[in-house]
Amino acid sequence: MNLTEAYAAYLPAVEAEMRSLLSAGDPALTRHYALMQYHMGWLDANLAPANAPSGKRVRPMLCLLACAAAGGDPRRALPAAAGLELLHNFSLIHDDIEDNSLTRRHRPTVWALFGLPLACNAGDAMFSLAHLAFFRLPAHDVLAESALRALQVFDETCTALTEGQFLDMSFETRVDVTVDEYFAMIAGKTGALLGAAPEIGALLAGAPPEIAAAYRRFGRALGRAFQLQDDVLGIWGDETLTGKSAASDILSKKKSLPVVYALSGETAGPELQRLYAGPAFGAPDVPVVLGLLERAGAQAYVETCVGDALHEARQALASVEARVGPAAQFPLYELLAALLGRRS
Amino acid sequence: MNLTEAYAAYLPAVEAEMRSLLSAGDPALTRHYALMQYHMGWLDANLAPANAPSGKRVRPMLCLLACAAAGGDPRRALPAAAGLELLHNFSLIHDDIEDNSLTRRHRPTVWALFGLPLACNAGDAMFSLAHLAFFRLPAHDVLAESALRALQVFDETCTALTEGQFLDMSFETRVDVTVDEYFAMIAGKTGALLGAAPEIGALLAGAPPEIAAAYRRFGRALGRAFQLQDDVLGIWGDETLTGKSAASDILSKKKSLPVVYALSGETAGPELQRLYAGPAFGAPDVPVVLGLLERAGAQAYVETCVGDALHEARQALASVEARVGPAAQFPLYELLAALLGRRS
Numbered sequence: 001m002n003l004t005e006a007y008a009a010y011l012p013a014v015e016a017e018m019r020s021l022l023s024a025g026d027p028a029l030t031r032h033y034a035l036m037q038y039h040m041g042w043l044d045a046n047l048a049p050a051n052a053p054s055g056k057r058v059r060p061m062l063c064l065l066a067c068a069a070a071g072g073d074p075r076r077a078l079p080a081a082a083g084l085e086l087l088h089n090f091s092l093i094h095d096d097i098e099d100n101s102l103t104r105r106h107r108p109t110v111w112a113l114f115g116l117p118l119a120c121n122a123g124d125a126m127f128s129l130a131h132l133a134f135f136r137l138p139a140h141d142v143l144a145e146s147a148l149r150a151l152q153v154f155d156e157t158c159t160a161l162t163e164g165q166f167l168d169m170s171f172e173t174r175v176d177v178t179v180d181e182y183f184a185m186i187a188g189k190t191g192a193l194l195g196a197a198p199e200i201g202a203l204l205a206g207a208p209p210e211i212a213a214a215y216r217r218f219g220r221a222l223g224r225a226f227q228l229q230d231d232v233l234g235i236w237g238d239e240t241l242t243g244k245s246a247a248s249d250i251l252s253k254k255k256s257l258p259v260v261y262a263l264s265g266e267t268a269g270p271e272l273q274r275l276y277a278g279p280a281f282g283a284p285d286v287p288v289v290l291g292l293l294e295r296a297g298a299q300a301y302v303e304t305c306v307g308d309a310l311h312e313a314r315q316a317l318a319s320v321e322a323r324v325g326p327a328a329q330f331p332l333y334e335l336l337a338a339l340l341g342r343r344s
Numbered sequence: 345m346n347l348t349e350a351y352a353a354y355l356p357a358v359e360a361e362m363r364s365l366l367s368a369g370d371p372a373l374t375r376h377y378a379l380m381q382y383h384m385g386w387l388d389a390n391l392a393p394a395n396a397p398s399g400k401r402v403r404p405m406l407c408l409l410a411c412a413a414a415g416g417d418p419r420r421a422l423p424a425a426a427g428l429e430l431l432h433n434f435s436l437i438h439d440d441i442e443d444n445s446l447t448r449r450h451r452p453t454v455w456a457l458f459g460l461p462l463a464c465n466a467g468d469a470m471f472s473l474a475h476l477a478f479f480r481l482p483a484h485d486v487l488a489e490s491a492l493r494a495l496q497v498f499d500e501t502c503t504a505l506t507e508g509q510f511l512d513m514s515f516e517t518r519v520d521v522t523v524d525e526y527f528a529m530i531a532g533k534t535g536a537l538l539g540a541a542p543e544i545g546a547l548l549a550g551a552p553p554e555i556a557a558a559y560r561r562f563g564r565a566l567g568r569a570f571q572l573q574d575d576v577l578g579i580w581g582d583e584t585l586t587g588k589s590a591a592s593d594i595l596s597k598k599k600s601l602p603v604v605y606a607l608s609g610e611t612a613g614p615e616l617q618r619l620y621a622g623p624a625f626g627a628p629d630v631p632v633v634l635g636l637l638e639r640a641g642a643q644a645y646v647e648t649c650v651g652d653a654l655h656e657a658r659q660a661l662a663s664v665e666a667r668v669g670p671a672a673q674f675p676l677y678e679l680l681a682a683l684l685g686r687r688s
Contacts (some may be wrong), residue, residue, distance in 0.1 A: 158472035
């Protein structure tokens with residue numbers, strides 16, 4: 001099975017699992033659940049059925065593909081795959097509140113449309129419902145020990161997400177963020193969940209701990225590569241492809257890796273620190289900052305880090321190839337290539 | 345063991361368990377965890393050690409007392425007791441954001457002191473950490489099946505909390521809330537967690553399902569009685585005892601049961617609906633509303649409901665008395681009496 005076939009085979013079942021988790025039992029709660037359904041792209045702003053863009057469902061695919069690669073029946077991991085995607089979406093609903101973001105995927109964010117109190121509570125609800133997914137596992141012939149272990153990985157991931165989000169917010173007011181601090185932040189905010197997804201898939205296949213650990217390393221490295229590529233695109237991406245304005249991360253003074261690297265270097269650090277500590281940027285600042293990043297060699301540095309992360313991800317798969325067989329991991333390599341080959 | 349002895353025996357261990365859950369591993373996260381420690385009363389507004397009032401810890405006590413009554417060793421249930429109290433406190437941090445509340449227990453709320461973004465994220469963190477408590481159960485000789493079952497009850501409770509909070513917020517803009525809707529709201533917002541606490545305690549004692557169910561009924565009825573008594577105090581309470589201004593629930597137009605009952609009745613309903621749909625209340629409105637509630641017999645109605653709930657709570661305990669022995673439940677009766685005898 002290749003990646004396209006895997007998407008075709010698994011995605012409808014993941015969507016159905018999520019829809020059954022996010023449905024109101026009581027008509028009095030229809031609106032409460034509708035906020036979550038809106039966020040997922042299933043309803044439009046008038047709460048009529050819709051089919052809005054809702055992300056690539058990378059986390060459930062990682063979970064199911066790792067389960068299959070480790071020799072399990074991916075149907076067994078379906079509830080966990082749905083729970084992982086709901087956890088990701090809960091974090092987006094709250095991040096949008098915390099970052100004051102008005103749009104996501106070209107639509108108003110939940111809080112912008114329905115107000116902060118209901119949106120905050122809808123995020124909490126999605127967080128709870130993401131957990132409830134795991135209690136469906138015993139009906140899929142998963143032993144209590146395995147379900148409990150999967151849930152523990154899941155909740156350690158939730159904790160890491162909040163820690164990463166704290167670090168990210170704490171960077172906003174600082175110009176002395178180090179490269180190590182940056183990597184700790186994305187390890188929590190992006191890496192933890194992308195690592196947990198294939199780890200949980202392997203655990204639910206009944207794989208031994210060293211295989212589950214290899215898949216966790218794979219997912220975390222994939223997450224790092226993905227985030228760093230996103231950082232590059234946020235500064236040097238082609239706006240006709242990314243859909244964001246060019247250099248949007250400069251205008252917002254985002255502490256992405258190119259900026260953190262240059263801020264902490266000798267070449268351009270002092271001048272950049274002065275600029276980043278000063279008033280908000282306008283269009284004329286962009287070429288100045290771009291010049292300083294160029295002088296610091298920031299893009300080349302980050303591209304090297306992307307290469308290192310990709311190498312680590314492939315190494316993690318290679319380390320268990322003799323045990324699971326080379327064909328089993330093919331769609332995981334494909335997913336890595338598909339995510340990292342993007343230009344937007 | 346009586347209730348005072350039980351508090352003395354268990355409370356320090358519950359506090360220690362919560363403190364160990366809410367501690368930063370990495371110094372970079374000190375401030376993130378400090379927000380949670382502030383909320384718990386362990387730090388003051390300058391983040392120096394403190395011992396501020398932090399609630400009666402009713403939920404962990406219900407859990408441990410039910411575990412003991414059902415024949416278990418309450419030490420076994422300690423992590424769950426800590427998790428239940430953390431869940432309650434997570435919900436308070438987010439409720440304060442959603443309700444725009446500036447003070448709680450005579451101190452600034454977390455969001456008022458540290459800003460909404462960090463506070464929202466600290467609430468999410470406490471939610472995750474509340475879950476992590478349960479993965480300590482296997483080290484306390486709890487079987488995976490029992491730990492998983494306890495966690496399921498816990499996550500169903502989380503979901504019910506968010507549903508109750510949604511209903512509560514949706515009532516704010518309505519004057520046609522029914523008594524049934526009101527009871528559904530408090531069942532989610534107050535009853536679910538107070539029911540889950542002794543239910544989980546009984547489950548962790550290895551009690552059969554019918555005993556766990558009786559303790560859930562007990563906790564839910566206790567929660568209903570407690571909430572309704574709170575509603576009475578919010579209107580007719582003695583402000584020197586409650587610490588709130590007299591009739592504070594009238595001035596805030598809160599849809600507590602006395603108001604919902606009178607709004608939906610024939611005697612005072614139409615006039616009250618007009619007032620509650622109109623502009624914000626000032627001091628001169630208070631006697632008018634009090635007169636209408638009096639005419640509707642609202643206080644007598646709610647006092648009757650409190651009595652019914654108390655009766656149901658005692659019945660639930662009585663229903664299993666022959667199985668667990670009369671002495672075992674004595675502190676649970678005491679806790680009920682202590683909570684419901686309050687005047688503030």
